[in-house]
Each structure stands twice: as structure tokens, then as C-alpha cells.
Amino acid sequence: MKSDDRIDAGNKRAPTEAILFGIAPTGDPRTAAEVLHELQQLADTAEFLTAGCMVQHRRHADPNSYFGSGKLEELAEVVRLAHSGAVICDDSLTPNQAKTIEAAVKVPCIDRSELILQIFGMHARTPQARLQVELAALQYEMPRLRRRWTHLERQRGGIGLRGGAGEKQIDVDRNLLRTRIAAVNRELSRIAQHKVREVAARPELFTIALVGYTNAGKSSLMNRLTEAGVLAENRLFSTLDTRTRPWRLPGGRTILLTDTVGFLRKLPHQLVASFHATLEEALHADLLLVLVDASSPEAAEQLRTVDEVLEQLSAGALPRITVLNKIDMVADRAALAELWRVEPHAVPISVKTGEGEPELLATVQSHLATVENRLSILLPHTAGALHNEIRARATVLSEFFTTEGCLMEIQASPAVLGRLLATGARIAQPDDLPADEPEGPDRDG
Numbered sequence: 001m002k003s004d005d006r007i008d009a010g011n012k013r014a015p016t017e018a019i020l021f022g023i024a025p026t027g028d029p030r031t032a033a034e035v036l037h038e039l040q041q042l043a044d045t046a047e048f049l050t051a052g053c054m055v056q057h058r059r060h061a062d063p064n065s066y067f068g069s070g071k072l073e074e075l076a077e078v079v080r081l082a083h084s085g086a087v088i089c090d091d092s093l094t095p096n097q098a099k100t101i102e103a104a105v106k107v108p109c110i111d112r113s114e115l116i117l118q119i120f121g122m123h124a125r126t127p128q129a130r131l132q133v134e135l136a137a138l139q140y141e142m143p144r145l146r147r148r149w150t151h152l153e154r155q156r157g158g159i160g161l162r163g164g165a166g167e168k169q170i171d172v173d174r175n176l177l178r179t180r181i182a183a184v185n186r187e188l189s190r191i192a193q194h195k196v197r198e199v200a201a202r203p204e205l206f207t208i209a210l211v212g213y214t215n216a217g218k219s220s221l222m223n224r225l226t227e228a229g230v231l232a233e234n235r236l237f238s239t240l241d242t243r244t245r246p247w248r249l250p251g252g253r254t255i256l257l258t259d260t261v262g263f264l265r266k267l268p269h270q271l272v273a274s275f276h277a278t279l280e281e282a283l284h285a286d287l288l289l290v291l292v293d294a295s296s297p298e299a300a301e302q303l304r305t306v307d308e309v310l311e312q313l314s315a316g317a318l319p320r321i322t323v324l325n326k327i328d329m330v331a332d333r334a335a336l337a338e339l340w341r342v343e344p345h346a347v348p349i350s351v352k353t354g355e356g357e358p359e360l361l362a363t364v365q366s367h368l369a370t371v372e373n374r375l376s377i378l379l380p381h382t383a384g385a386l387h388n389e390i391r392a393r394a395t396v397l398s399e400f401f402t403t404e405g406c407l408m409e410i411q412a413s414p415a416v417l418g419r420l421l422a423t424g425a426r427i428a429q430p431d432d433l434p435a436d437e438p439e440g441p442d443r444d445g
């Protein structure tokens with residue numbers, strides 16, 4: 001089998017039945033299906049049918065064959081009895097481990113990295129996402145060329161690789177891969193530069209990035225708040241590119257929301273590197289909303305993974321609000337209480353029912369109040385055109401019309417305040433207040 005066929009999963013094919021396998025620590029009381037629950041979701045998303053799960057309890061994977069030899073024979077027997085078309089490993093395998101497993105089970109062996117690459121290949125929509133997936137797939141291929149050619153040589157009855165046609169072909173392929181990798185990198189950095197210019201040209205709007213484990217409900221929350229129409233579905237990695245949409249707060253202020261690619265435990269390192277640029281854009285945000293699927297039995301572990309990835313991206317210190325989503329589906333109240341103990345300031349919500357949305361809004365607004373400045377300004381009638389802009393970019397705490405213009409108390413970032421003062425507004429003076437209003441402008445809520 002050519003591994004291109006596996007990575008290019010965009011083509012429709014009849015679902016292949018697969019046996020999932022992995023290792024668990026000695027003494028782990030979970031069933032094989034529980035240990036491999038996430039792998040099964042991934043396999044499902046990649047359109048495989050799970051025909052069975054097998055787990056070996058051991059401390060480390062065998063460096064040559066992943067499973068021990070007895071267990072590997074058992075796996076081969078199960079594959080034979082179930083007539084499975086593939087085996088899928090819960091970890092990333094070395095080319096050598098994959099080769100040994102395929103020789104034993106006699107069907108293609110797909111590892112976690114390859115499975116995730118397939119899913120990314122299926123879901124990539126924008127040119128940037130497609131190139132990022134292609135880059136990751138090319139890098140994944142590079143060390144595996146030898147395995148592919150060993151197969152071909154064996155099929156043709158060759159006598160091994162040394163000096164044979166396969167060896168020459170590996171060199172040719174390796175050069176082709178290198179050339180393509182360089183071209184994709186060039187194209188990606190062109191897109192990245194364009195994005196940097198785009199982000200820099202954005203009006204100084206407060207930006208929030210939605211980050212979190214895959215399937216936590218980031219796109220659903222974005223849709224609910226902005227009516228953005230982003231694809232949200234019960235599959236892993238629905239979103240691969242970064243999308244930014246305006247969120248209009250009550251009162252008319254607009255802040256930007258950025259939806260991002262979901263995180264995952266044991267994400268292939270090629271993909272982490274490729275998607276760095278996408279995430280980097282999001283990580284220029286002023287605030288992170290870290291979404292957690294509170295109904296998942298793995299919620300605490302998923303939150304830890306998110307923390308680790310944020311650390312790796314040097315975004316660990318960004319201000320953040322943790323949001324416990326899918327509260328409508330939480331069955332295990334004790335697990336929820338435990339999450340709360342770890343994240344005492346987390347906001348519980350349900351994007352589905354709308355529960356908790358007002359509290360989330362209030363939390364975001366009170367964060368804004370702590371990081372922005374308040375100022376009383378006078379907007380002279382001659383600068384009346386700025387009025388709508390102020391409403392969109394700043395929180396208007398009060399406003400009051402006088403003969404001079406509009407007297408406003410506003411809260412905004414120093415950049416926005418600076419620009420307003422440079423384009424027609426001025427700082428309000430005590431004598432801007434009408435004589436009968438010595439205490440200050442009326443508050444209108």
C-alpha cells in the first residue's frame with residue numbers, strides 16, 4: 001500500500017473496519033474501550049469503523065514492535081478472525097515499529113499521527129490550512145520512505161535495499177519531498193506575512209481568542225455570540241483555520257472573537273509546528289477564553305493539555321477566563337466540583353441552552369474594566385461624526401448632551417483613548433458641566 005493513499009483522505013471510500021490498540025500503565029483499572037475512547041472518536045471522524053479494542057498493560061512500548069511479541073500475535077489473530085482491514089495505534093510509531101506490526105498483522109497499520117493527519121486533510125478548507133496539513137504530511141513521510149520502498153522491493157522479490165533500485169528511488173523521492181517542503185514553507189510564510197499586515201491594520205478593537213481542547217464547543221460559542229455561521233459539529237478538529245468575527249456587546253461596543261484549531265493530547269509534532277502560525281495569530285489576543293467540555297470524563301486532563309500547549313506557545317501568561325461548557329450535559333457533579341476546585345473562577349455555561357451567557361458577558365466586561373482606562377471626554381458638535389465610532393470601540397458609561405457637545409464618560413484602551421483625543425474629542429473640564437449639574441454627568445446605566 002502506498003502511504004499517500006492513507007494521507008490523502010479527501011477521497012470518499014467505503015469505511016474500513018479497524019482494530020484499535022494501545023498501551024496503558026500497569027494496574028490501570030479502565031477497560032480497553034475506555035482507554036481508547038479518544039482514539040475511537042478520532043477513528044470515527046476519519047471514517048473508520050471500530051471493530052475492536054486491545055490494550056496491553058506495560059510501562060513502555062517495546063522499541064521494536066510496540067506490543068510484546070505474544071500480544072502482537074494475539075492482535076494478528078483478532079485481525080484475522082474479525083477480517084479487519086487495518087489496525088490503528090493510540091501512539092505515534094517509529095517507522096520500524098510500524099513495519100514490524102504490519103509484518104505480523106498483514107494489514108496496514110496506521111498510527112495516531114497519521115490518523116490525525118488524515119482528519120486534518122479532510123477538514124482543511126482555506127489555502128493556509130491545506131498547506132499546513134501538506135507540510136506536516138510531507139515531514140511525516142520523510143523518515144518513512146525507506147519503509148515504503150522496503151515493501152516494494154519485497155513485493156518485487158528484490159534482495160534488499162543496499163545499492164538496489166529502491167535505494168536510488170529513495171534519494172529521488174527524498175529530493176522531491178525536500179523541494180516541495182521548501183516551496184510549501186515559502187508559500188506559508190508569504191501568507192503569514194500577509195496576515196501580520198492584516199492584523200496590524202485592524203482597528204484597535206479588543207480581541208478575544210477562543211482556545212481549548214477539540215470538540216469543547218469553541219465554534220458553537222463563536223456562532224452563538226456573533227452569528228458567524230462557522231461549522232460546528234460533533235467531530236474532532238472541525239475548525240482548522242483561524243476566523244475572526246465581531247461580537248457586538250449590549251450598548252453597541254464591538255470586540256473581536258477569534259476561533260482557533262482545537263488542541264489534542266499527543267498531537268503529532270509535525271502538526272504542532274505547522275499550526276504554530278495559525279495559533280500565533282490568535283495568541284496576539286488581549287484575552288483568552290479557555291473552553292472546556294465539562295461533560296467529558298477527561299475534562300481535567302484536557303484542561304492540563306491545553307495549559308501545556310499554551311505554555312509551549314509562550315502564551316501561558318496571557319490573561320484568561322476558563323469557561324466550563326456543556327453544563328447541560330454534566331452527569332457527574334463530583335467531577336464538576338473537582339474542576340471548580342482547580343479553576344475557582346471558571347464560568348459555567350451551556351452554549352446549547354444559553355445558560356450562563358449573561359454571567360460570561362459580565363465576566364468579560366469586568367475584565368475589560370480592570371485593564372482599560374476611564375476618561376470623561378467632551379465631543380464637540382463639530383466632531384459629532386466620532387460618536388458612532390466611540391460607541392463601537394469603547395464602553396460608554398454615561399453620556400450627557402450640553403450646548404458644547406456630548407459629555408461622555410468612557411472606558412477604553414489607552415490606544416483608543418489616544419486616538420479619540422487626537423481626532424476631535426477633548427478631556428472634559430469642570431466648566432464643561434452645566435451650572436445646575438455640579439456633581440457630574442447623569443449616569444444612564
Ligand SMILES: Nc1nc2c(ncn2[C@@H]2O[C@H](COP(=O)(O)OP(=O)(O)OP(=O)(O)O)[C@@H](O)[C@H]2O)c(=O)[nH]1
Binds near residue numbers: 232238329349
Ligand atoms: N450538549 C451540548 N452540546 C454542545 C454545547 N456546546 C457545543 N456542543 C456540541 O459539541 C460539538 C462540538 O462543538 P464545536 O463548536 O464544533 O467544538 P469546537 O471546540 O469548535 O471543536 P473543534 O473545531 O473540533 O476544535 C457540537 O456537536 C456542538 O453542537 C453545549 O453547551 N451543550
Ligand SMILES: [Mg+2]
Binds near residue numbers: 220232
Ligand atoms: Mg471548531
